[in-house]
Amino acid sequence: MSYPLPDILNHYGKAIAKVDGIELKGKSVPNTSINGHMTSFLDKDGIMGLRLAPGELATFLKEHHTELMDQHGRIMKEFAVVPAAVFNDLDLLVRYMKMSVTSTKALKPK
Numbered sequence: 001m002s003y004p005l006p007d008i009l010n011h012y013g014k015a016i017a018k019v020d021g022i023e024l025k026g027k028s029v030p031n032t033s034i035n036g037h038m039t040s041f042l043d044k045d046g047i048m049g050l051r052l053a054p055g056e057l058a059t060f061l062k063e064h065h066t067e068l069m070d071q072h073g074r075i076m077k078e079f080a081v082v083p084a085a086v087f088n089d090l091d092l093l094v095r096y097m098k099m100s101v102t103s104t105k106a107l108k109p110k
Contacts, residue, residue: 004030004046011087012042018094021101032097036110039100040082043071048082050096053103060096 004012009030016024022032022039031041040050049069052060060080061067069079086092 004042004044008042008046011090012040012048015090015093015097018090019097019101021105022097032101034101034104035107037104037107039104040097043069048087049076049079050082051078051100051104052080052096053099053106056099056103 012030013024016022016032019032021034025031025033026041029041029043032039038051040048042048047069049071050060057078057080064080064083064086066081066083069076069081082093082096086096
């Protein structure tokens with residue numbers, strides 16, 4: 001499969017719609033971004049990666065027993081794998097996506 005399952009993409013879209021300042025982008029890799037920096041994305045298997053500030057990232061990884069996102073053998077040191085329990089809880093997912101947007105806005109635009 002070269003794109004996420006429709007239900008996953010639909011749920012991702014619902015979360016995006018609840019976060020000001022981002023919109024769904026990308027055809028082959030659905031994603032969101034701010035000032036040229038990706039804030040979240042879905043990989044080809046429908047796994048969500050979420051950019052978080054260093055302190056938030058460490059807390060997220062520990063609290064949700066997850067890991068850094070690995071894409072094509074490369075560890076994405078600013079992105080966490082969003083576990084199913086977080087992804088499926090729309091309110092919790094939106095809360096973390098808002099955190100991502102806030103911290104990403106602080107980065108120098110590309």
